[in-house]
Amino acid sequence: MTTLEYGPLDDGPLEYAPAPEARSIVAIRPSYDLFIDGEFTEAKSEERIVTVNPADEQPLAEVAAAGEADVDRAFTAARRAYEGVWSRLPGAERGKYLFRIARIIQERARELAVLESLDNGKPIKETRDVDVPLAAAHFFYHAGWADKLAHAGLGPSPRPLGVVAQVIPWNFPLLMLAWKIAPALACGNTVVLKPAETTPLTALVFAEICQEADLPPGVVNIVTGAGDTGRAVVAHPEADKIAFTGSTEVGREIARAVAGTGRRLTLELGGKGANIVYDDAPLDQAVEGIVTGIFFNQGHVCCAGSRLLVQESLAEELLPRLRARIERLRLGDPLDKNTDIGAINSAAQLARIRELAEAGANEGAEPWSPACAIPERGYWYPPTVFTGVAQSHRIAREEIFGPVLSVLTFRTPEEAVTKANNTPYGLSAGVWTEKGSRMLWTAARLRAGVVWCNTFNQFDPASPFGGYKESGYGREGGRHGLEAYLG
Known part of the structure; x- marks a missing residue:
């Protein structure tokens, strides 16, 4: 979490020197x-x-x-x-x-x-x-x-x-x-x-x-x-x-x-945004968007892309890339300009995140987090990805409001839309594909107030924001x- 590894020609990991704001x-x-x-x-x-x-x-x-x-x-x-x-x-x-x-x-x-x-x-x-x-x-x-x-x-x-x-x-x-x-x-x-x-x-x-x-x-x-x-x-x-x-x-x-x-x-109000990644998506761009969608502001975002829906044929290629990218995130001092993930806002919110993550593991989903040092004081939670998630799991239904991503798969665009809309929330969604027709077809069928295409968490004062349901x-x-x- 605090190092960035290079290829086999490197002598070792590169340590980031502290860069604190005053x-x-x-x-x-x-x-x-x-x-x-x-x-x-x-x-x-x-x-x-x-x-x-x-x-x-x-x-x-x-x-x-x-x-x-x-x-x-x-x-x-x-x-x-x-x-x-x-x-x-x-x-x-x-x-x-x-x-x-x-x-x-x-x-x-x-x-x-x-x-x-x-x-x-x-x-x-x-x-x-x-x-x-x-x-x-x-x-x-x-x-x-x-x-x-x-x-x-x-x-x-x-x-x-x-x-x-x-x-x-x-x-x-x-x-x-x-x-x-x-x-x-x-x-x-x-x-x-x-x-x-x-x-x-x-x-x-x-x-x-x-x-x-x-x-x-x-x-x-x-x-x-x-x-x-x-x-x-x-x-x-x-x-x-x-x-x-x-x-x-x-x-x-x-x-x-x-x-x-x-x-x-x-x-x-709350959200349980779906980030849909089709098999023709630009993978590197999609990985960055997934990371931004769920780990920006420690997941304390009502429109966070906390449900990742990956086309089944792409999952084996995308998930290793996603894990490799998450391993390079840096958790620590919020005033350090190198920090990617800061502290959870309160003890109460940290307890809520832990409760739902434990429920996910108890219900059969598989959690993964990168190896990273957690500070001894303060409220911290590592970036976490759950695979093997079912629609019935609490982590797929309830808003966690923390750095926890639930991964589900789909086979057809119709199944992706059905799963994305299978939530009481309707605030945001993301669509990743190189086909403009597929992008527009999907966006038109999603019950979400904001749908981002090949990006996520982009805001502008001139663009309205809000939800359904x-x-x-x-x-x-x-x-x-x-x-x-x-x-």
């Missing part, structure tokens, strides 16, 4: 308060939670836990800002604020990337090259829409909904914040956002960015806390629209709570994503 670029405060009405303010609940670095289990900071009274204050501030300032601004003026926020994110990109790796556990090369640039891109993209909403195909005079309640997950903390806040503000809404309990720090730095951008007070309010805080946010009577990204179980609770109230709701409803990003924030 932690000193980030000044983490010992304690953070709530961000309400443009200011950091103490929580009336007086409760605190501690966020830790999952790579070494060391505390990073104390963060306020908002109670119902604090959530009330946040919604009052958001309503006042909506009615008094934000909804009255011309779109071009709102766009200027979003452009300003995007530029500040770019200026503070290195700081944000390091902070995200510390708080989340993902490798610095992912936060540096994916999370932060995409977060800025979403603000740039939606800034451009702010004065063009009448041309979005949503009616000649689309209007904002009002105050939006938003709850985001821990796997892409800053990026999910951008996905939620940028379109809401572009459309003229104000926001009360609750970040995940285990990853609140980049959201609180974003609050500083809002201050630096001179965003009017109350337009963005950030209330930190655990599950009780999230429930208070989505249940608040002042919330005109609710946007949630997270587990399917919590999504069901929110849908039940909102049913019959007339409030708008979008849900982006138990993966939720509504779209985020692109022109389609604006609809969720306009009446």
Whole structure:
């Protein structure tokens, strides 16, 4: 896992020298308060939670836990800002604020990337090259829409909904914040956002960015806390629209709570994405796509390609190549620029991954992991591939949300589609083939919100994202994503 082996002419394996990013670029405060009405303010609940670095289990900071009274204050501030300032601004003026926020994110990109790796556990090369640039891109993209909403195909005079309640997950903390806040503000809404309990720090730095951008007070309010805080946010009577990204179980609770109230709701929930590899696929490219599809961000991706469907005639050739590629992945310090696989986000998530992996082995599937050193402290799980997987196995049906790949085979395109769609989820899928006709035939029959062809995990602010069935409803990003924030 820490070495790269060469051919027989080499004297031995090549050791990677450590290449750590400087932690000193980030000044983490010992304690953070709530961000309400443009200011950091103490929580009336007086409760605190501690966020830790999952790579070494060391505390990073104390963060306020908002109670119902604090959530009330946040919604009052958001309503006042909506009615008094934000909804009255011309779109071009709102766009200027979003452009300003995007530029500040770019200026503070290195700081944000390091902070995200510390708080989340993902490798610095992912936060540096994916999370932060995409977060800025979403603000740039939606800034451009702010004065063009009448041309979005949503009616000649689309209007904002009002105050939006938003709850985001821990796997892409800053990026999910951008996905939620940028379109809401572009459309003229104000926001009360609750970040995940285990990853609140980049959201609180974003609050500083809002201050630096001179965003009017109350337009963005950030209330930190655990599950009780999230429930208070989505249940608040002042919330005109609710946007949630997270587990399917919590999504069901929110849908039940909102049913019959007339409030708008979008849900982006779990997934069990199928990565279909046909016998004519470009093998080396497919192997890279499979690795990216499941091991990017330690598998903490709702649209991860966690089910690999390989055409039976290709399996004996593809699987050795896949194992050889996985053996070259590097697991370790998230701040090391050589690291491919970082830490699991929390002890609870690590326990969930272990439980499902043990279930897979007990049900008869065969696990394989490369030989790699696991750090003594922190939450770690090696990249794992299960072969001999049946459709009935839990690892083929349930979302693991970790670096665990289940391999199944198929003989015909019809069988591939049937197996791919045999899931309660419908968020993503991948198709690997050199035949354009086969690619389009397969994509048209997959019940998935996003289908990638000869690639995987590619995102763009202009491209809508969302799912079917138990993966939720509504779209985020692109022109389609604006609809969720306009009446």
